[in-house]
Amino acid sequence: MNKKDKPFLGYGLGLRTDHYEEILSGDPPIDWFEILSENYMVPGGRQLYHLDKIKERYPLVMHGVSMSIGSTDPLNMAYLKDLKTLAERVNPVWVSDHLCWTSHGGHNTHDLVPLPYNEETLNHLVSRITQVQDYLGRQILLENVSSYLTYKASEVEEWEFLKAVCEEADCLLLLDVNNIYVSGFNHEFDPKTFVDHIPADRVYQIHLAGHENNGDYIIDTHDHSVIDEVWDLYQYTIQKMGKITTMIERDDHIPPLAELIVEVEKAREIGEGVC
Amino acid sequence: MLKDLQSKFKDAVMLGKEEPFLSEIQEGGKIGPEQRLYIYVQAYKARLVEVLAEDFPVLHSMVGDDMFEEICVRYIDKHPSTHPSLRYFGAHMAQFLRSTASYKDIIPAIEMAEFEWAFNDVFDAPDEDVITVEQVAAIQPEAWTTLRIKLQPSFRIHLFKWNTPAVWSTVTEGLEKPMTPQEYPVQSHCIQWKKELGCYFRTIDEDEAEVLKLACEGKSFPELCELLFEAYGEHASHRAAELFRTWVMEGLVSDLEYAEF
Ligand SMILES: [Fe+2]
Helix, strand or coil: CCHHHCCCCCEEEECCHHHHHHHHHCCCCCCCEEEEHHHHCCCCCHHHHHHHHHHHHCCEEEECCCCCCCCCCCCCHHHHHHHHHHHHHHCCCCEEEECCEEEECCEEEEEEECCCCCHHHHHHHHHHHHHHHHHHCCCEEEECCCCCCCECCCCCCHHHHHHHHHHHHCCEEEEEHHHHHHHHHHHCCCHHHHHHCCCHHHEEEEEECCCEECCCCEECCCCCCCCHHHHHHHHHHHHHHCCCEEEECCCCCCCCHHHHHHHHHHHHHHHHHHC | CHHHHHHHHHHHHHHCCCHHHHCCECCCCCCCHHHHHHHHHHHHHHHHHHHHHHHCHHHHHHHHHHHHHHHHHHHHHHCCCCCCCHHHHHHHHHHHHHCCCCCCCCHHHHHHHHHHHHHHHHHCCCCCCCCCHHHHHCCCHHHHHHCEEEECCCCEEEEEEECHHHHHHHHHCCCCCCCCCCEEEEEEEEEEEEECCEEEEEEECHHHHHHHHHHHCCCEHHHHHHHHHHHHHHHHHHHHHHHHHHHHHCCCEEEEECCCC
């Protein structure tokens, strides 16, 4: 992929099992889907069957949660091999994961744990991202995660770190606007400052999601509709960066497709209205 | 050091050893380091319990909420996830119950864990084309003496002492009064497999179980007949052919190997 011809896929949705039938039997106004890679890294069965059908009709991108790019364990080559095999089957427009770590000492937390933002982490990430991109034969997108703690070992702000990582490792970004909002609330920074520092040419995709506000802190649950403040931040983001491939990400309390289409349409309205 | 930091986080979340990691967290903001760490500790446990509840719904309903929660918490400690996908997290449940003093005598629960887990493996086993009745009809009579059957990859066989499959059915169907677990007079085999993306199972007779096991080992059709000879005498090959036809119609057979004449 060349930065100059950044693809624009339009307005999409995270593909969820509950919606397979509805998607295949109708013609929902969704431009593209994002699949959760790990769900399809299996030998056979219904998941792959539906994936093959949906792939015929919609552009797809792959989104993983277990690359553990920031872990100090060796890269999990078996995982990367399965990921590459899936990518050959799906032929996604791009492949993404998160800027975080998930496993240590061979054990998986299945959580997106934040990294300390310092020189050591930066060097570690640059070397691993380079290896992964070489192995997969493509640039990857990395997503900013929601976090609930800051390390004493961090030396720079998250946005400065994110910029340094993608520029030095020559990777791309999946900007989760809700995660910026959540982390901004939890760490008391202005989400707009975050957006202001992100290099727009690296941002290939945007996630929009809902969350749970507990008063003193926000948990990134992906089980609610997108809130107004996050819509506003989305608008601010594309005003600064231009039109970007955007999707609604819902992982829990999954409503009927129609309800999510309303949110996809809202993203479209904002996205097309601004640009 | 990044490695130490990750190690401390893991100890805090997986082993409850919180002090070393707490001292790595920046103070300040509306909540303190303890509460910040607690969010991760809770999320770790909740996520894994949720996965186990999805994988073992009938086991859950058999033992009730409190005991299921206790099983999950102990399981999570004993078998931390080693696979990048949560799909495989519950793989050790039956063996865990069998080897844990407080659960090892609850045979129906152990059997249910084995049965429910196997559905996962059946569900996403490799999809292979199955042999059709027409393909069987095309086998030359002479070739039957060399015939070997390959069962499709989703095939699983279990030996149960309790009425586990029947309980599973009535709970899964949502019957108001599901069948209660009962010990069989004699233990019984049950097979599971996938056909056209659907998962199936049935309880089978002892002779069929023995023959299926031989077929899995790659034994030839005459060897299967031989096994049936004691019970069926001259009708052994008839019984073997009848079983074979059933397996083909059920979509259990994915390949045939025989010499051309
Ligand atoms: Fe996201």
